Amino acid sequence: MKTSTLVSILPLVAAHSASQRCSNSPSNATIPEECCCMTYKAACTMNMERMFHIKIFYNRKQGITPDEFNDYWANSHRALATPFHLRLGVVKYSQYHSTPDFRDLGRVEGALPILEFDGAAEFWVYNLETFQAMGNDPEYLSKIQPDEANFIDLESMRMIIGVDYIAVENQNAVKEHGRSF
Secondary structure, three states: OOHHHHHHHHHHHHHHHHHHHOOOOOOOOOOOOOOOOOOOOOOOOHHHHOOEEEEEEEEEOOOOOHHHHHHHHHHHHHHHHHHHHHHHOOOEEEEEEOOHHHHHHOOOOOOOOOOOOOEEEEEEEOOHHHHHHHHHOHHHHHHHHHHHOOOEEEEEEEEEEEEOOOOEEOOEEOOOOOOOO
8 A cells, every 4th residue: 555545544544443433422421423533523423413502500509609619519529420420421510600799790781691600511422311310310419419508509500401413613604514403
């Protein structure tokens, strides 16, 4: 085989090989067919779009400062919750921190009203059964939920469930989608 031919097909072989070992999901996750994991495509979002995206908005517990809330959530709670999320098959867990100072930056004439939440926990899962199982899991009930009460105003919690439909990714227009509307 000529060297130039070998070099020209290496990206394709690498992409195929990567897709074979790309799935690090636990056996309890229902995974859709892989489209472009670790591919050379600049803006492939098909797998993210096939997932459910859940956001839980909440405020900090009364009596703790924004700095205490953010520190506890980013460090103590994250360390406790991450192994739990991995065990149940959560694909991505992200914390969205919004301080009063950040919210004040958006208070300009003509701007939309600001949501008054201190943060949002975001979860991406392949199926809603994974997310539903979280709330009934013995580890959640005995460890995670009691820890949430250390820093979250539980009465302030609000949830939204949906899917992502991504138009721009990494400054590239997305042309292939994992779902259609």
